[in-house]
Amino acid sequence: MLSRFLDHIATHDLAGTSDRVLLAVSGGLDSMVMLHLFREGGFPIGVAHANFSLRGKDSDGDEAFVEAYCKKHGISYYGKRFNTKNYAESKKVSIQMAARDLRYEWFNELLESEKYHWLATAHHLNDNLETVLLRWTNGAGLDQLTGIPVKNDRVIRPMLFASRSEIEAYALESNVEWREDASNTTTVYQRNFIRHEIIPRLKEINPSLEKTFGESRAKLSGAAEQMQRGLGQLRDSITRMEGRDFFIDKNLLGLLRYPDFVCYEWLKPFGFEWERCKQLVESMSGQPGARFLSETHQAVIDREYIIVSPLEEAFPEVLIEEGQDKAGLGPWVLTIHRAKGRDISTDKEEVTLDAAKVKFPLVWRHWRPGDSFVPLGMKKSKKVSDFLIDEKVPLTEKNRVTVVTSADAILWVAGYRVDDRYKVGQGTTSIIRMHLK
Numbered sequence: 528m529l530s531r532f533l534d535h536i537a538t539h540d541l542a543g544t545s546d547r548v549l550l551a552v553s554g555g556l557d558s559m560v561m562l563h564l565f566r567e568g569g570f571p572i573g574v575a576h577a578n579f580s581l582r583g584k585d586s587d588g589d590e591a592f593v594e595a596y597c598k599k600h601g602i603s604y605y606g607k608r609f610n611t612k613n614y615a616e617s618k619k620v621s622i623q624m625a626a627r628d629l630r631y632e633w634f635n636e637l638l639e640s641e642k643y644h645w646l647a648t649a650h651h652l653n654d655n656l657e658t659v660l661l662r663w664t665n666g667a668g669l670d671q672l673t674g675i676p677v678k679n680d681r682v683i684r685p686m687l688f689a690s691r692s693e694i695e696a697y698a699l700e701s702n703v704e705w706r707e708d709a710s711n712t713t714t715v716y717q718r719n720f721i722r723h724e725i726i727p728r729l730k731e732i733n734p735s736l737e738k739t740f741g742e743s744r745a746k747l748s749g750a751a752e753q754m755q756r757g758l759g760q761l762r763d764s765i766t767r768m769e770g771r772d773f774f775i776d777k778n779l780l781g782l783l784r785y786p787d788f789v790c791y792e793w794l795k796p797f798g799f800e801w802e803r804c805k806q807l808v809e810s811m812s813g814q815p816g817a818r819f820l821s822e823t824h825q826a827v828i829d830r831e832y833i834i835v836s837p838l839e840e841a842f843p844e845v846l847i848e849e850g851q852d853k854a855g856l857g858p859w860v861l862t863i864h865r866a867k868g869r870d871i872s873t874d875k876e877e878v879t880l881d882a883a884k885v886k887f888p889l890v891w892r893h894w895r896p897g898d899s900f901v902p903l904g905m906k907k908s909k910k911v912s913d914f915l916i917d918e919k920v921p922l923t924e925k926n927r928v929t930v931v932t933s934a935d936a937i938l939w940v941a942g943y944r945v946d947d948r949y950k951v952g953q954g955t956t957s958i959i960r961m962h963l964k
Contacts, residue, residue, distance in 0.1 A: 528697040531688055532564045541683040542645050547571045548683075549605075549643040551634060554589035557649035559596075559705040560694050561686050565647070566600065573603035575637055575646075577630040579611040581622065582708075589706050596704075605641070607633055623716070638681060650675050650684045653691040656740045657721050664721075666801070668791070670755075673748045690737040758792055766793065772923055773797070773835040777811045777828065786811075790833075797824040797835050807833065816922060827922040836923040844892035847931075856891050856929060861941070864960045869951050872960060878939045880949045882957040890932045891941075898930060900937035901947045911940060918943060931961065 535541070542548050550565060552558040552574045565572050576593040578586050590606055597604035615625035634646050655674040662671045677684055686694070698705065730736045765779040775793065780786045791804040798821030799807075807826055810817040817828045826835045842857040854861045871879045898911040915925050920943075931939045938949040941963050951958060 528689065528693070529564060529567050532685060533568055535688040536568075536683075536685050539677045541678060541685055542570065542647075544568075544570065546644040547573070547642065548645045548647050549573050549575055549634065549637055549641070551630070551646060551648045552576055552593050553649075553708070554593045554706040555649075555708055556698060556705045557651055557654075557686060557691075557694055559703055560698050561647065561649040562596075562602075563698075563701060563703045564685075566602075573605065573637075573641065573643060575605045575634060576607075577626075577633065578606065578608040579626050579629070580608055581611055581626075585708070589708075592706050603641075605637055645681055645683045647683050647685055649686050651686045651689050651691060651694060652737050652741060653722070653726075655687060655744065656726065656737060657718050659740070659744070660721050660725060661717060668801075669747065670751050673751050674744050692737075758789065761789065762793060771837055772921075775833040775835075777831065777833050780808075780833070781811055794821075794826065794835060797826075798822050799824070799826065818922070825923065829922050832921075834921055834923045839926045841893070844890050847887070847889040847891060849887035854891055859929065859941075860964045861891060861931070862962045862964070864962075865957065866960065867957050869955045869958065871951050871958075874962070876942055876964065877960060877962045878941075878945045879951050880938060880945065880959045880961070881951050881955045882959045883955070884949050885938065885959055886934045889938075891929060892932070893926075894928050894930045894940065898937060900930075900940065900944075902940075902944045903947050903950055905947060911937070914940065914944065 578590045609629045659674045765776045767774050787805045787808045807819050815830050819826045845856050847854045894911045899908045929941045930937045938946045
């Protein structure tokens with residue numbers, strides 16, 4: 528077991544022999560064997576034990592057991608107690624999720640404060656099998672079916688090569704002591720149900736289930752890597768980023784055999800789930816304007832593209848007093864400058880106004896449905912919404928358009944067009960220039 532353990536660490540470049548490794552040790556079989564193997568391998572180690580206060584005296588017994596072991600063998604020990612139930616209730620999450628959040632937050636603090644290179648957890652081959660079965664049952668994609676990663680940032684999993692039965696056999700052979708957790712035998716939790724009810728039935732079909740699972744996982748990992756490489760090449764040809772916006776050519780996407788899958792893989796980082804991506808693809812052939820939301824982004828089907836952009840925060844309107852030379856609205860800055868003469872700027876981000884026609888205070892705000900103005904060169908009023916359509920402003924960009932008003936009249940659709948009534952003319956003697964950044 529020790530040689531396989533060291534080979535696994537070396538093969539996956541998990542830790543150097545001089546790296547300081549913090550071990551997450553519960554006192555159970557898996558973590559105590561991991562601790563024993565790290566000691567035998569001569570690594571500089573420390574032990575972190577989280578007491579979640581969920582099993583009364585049993586939890587306290589685990590804590591005392593791990594602390595005593597470390598004291599006996601001269602190992603740095605770090606222990607912490609958590610009120611897991613209160614945390615779960617306050618955050619409205621499950622007990623399992625609460626325990627995970629609490630311990631990893633603490634582990635990360637220890638890594639920094641105590642100068643450890645890695646955090647080692649005792650996940651093994653059966654844990655990986657249970658994870659994959661649970662994810663598959665809940666509709667996971669290929670990347671999730673590759674199981675628990677061997678290395679994830681500073682978290683390493685040096686026991687993934689071994690099955691639970693191999694770990695137990697090694698513990699008995701090497702006189703490794705451990706504590707049994709009674710909660711592992713109940714089938715109330717989904718993972719335990721898979722462990723005690725599903726896997727034994729599968730092993731009736733295939734007694735070498737763990738071995739063949741390990742082989743299948745290796746194949747899936749290879750397939751997932753090749754898939755991501757292919758998706759990356761495809762992404763380069765039919766998508767582009769412009770600032771914060773992600774554009775997908777919907778016509779080219781529609782030519783693919785599985786556009787919903789490709790769309791899902793690309794939009795996952797923006798928080799879009801499978802069903803939402805399917806609905807989006809089904810709507811591509813309809814009228815432009817369909818809008819789909821995740822918690823952080825929106826995807827709008829425009830004429831030629833699916834445009835994904837961050838959800839814009841609704842910023843309150845800003846009052847600009849006479850004599851003020853600068854104002855801010857969310858991420859934008861507006862500078863105001865007065866000058867003599869009739870010099871007109873041709874910069875799209877600037878507007879030149881007849882100062883005599885501008886009445887302060889001004890209001891700078893997002894445009895609203897129903898807003899209208901007289902675009903430069905026209906004699907009649909036009910709705911801002913229609914103007915933006917004529918200008919072919921993408922649907923996602925429309926949400927970012929702002930207007931500057933004077934006495935409730937729009938004098939500038941910022942960055943696009945001045946109102947004809949405020950333009951510089953022959954009688955202009957002084958100007959107000961505004962620059963949007």
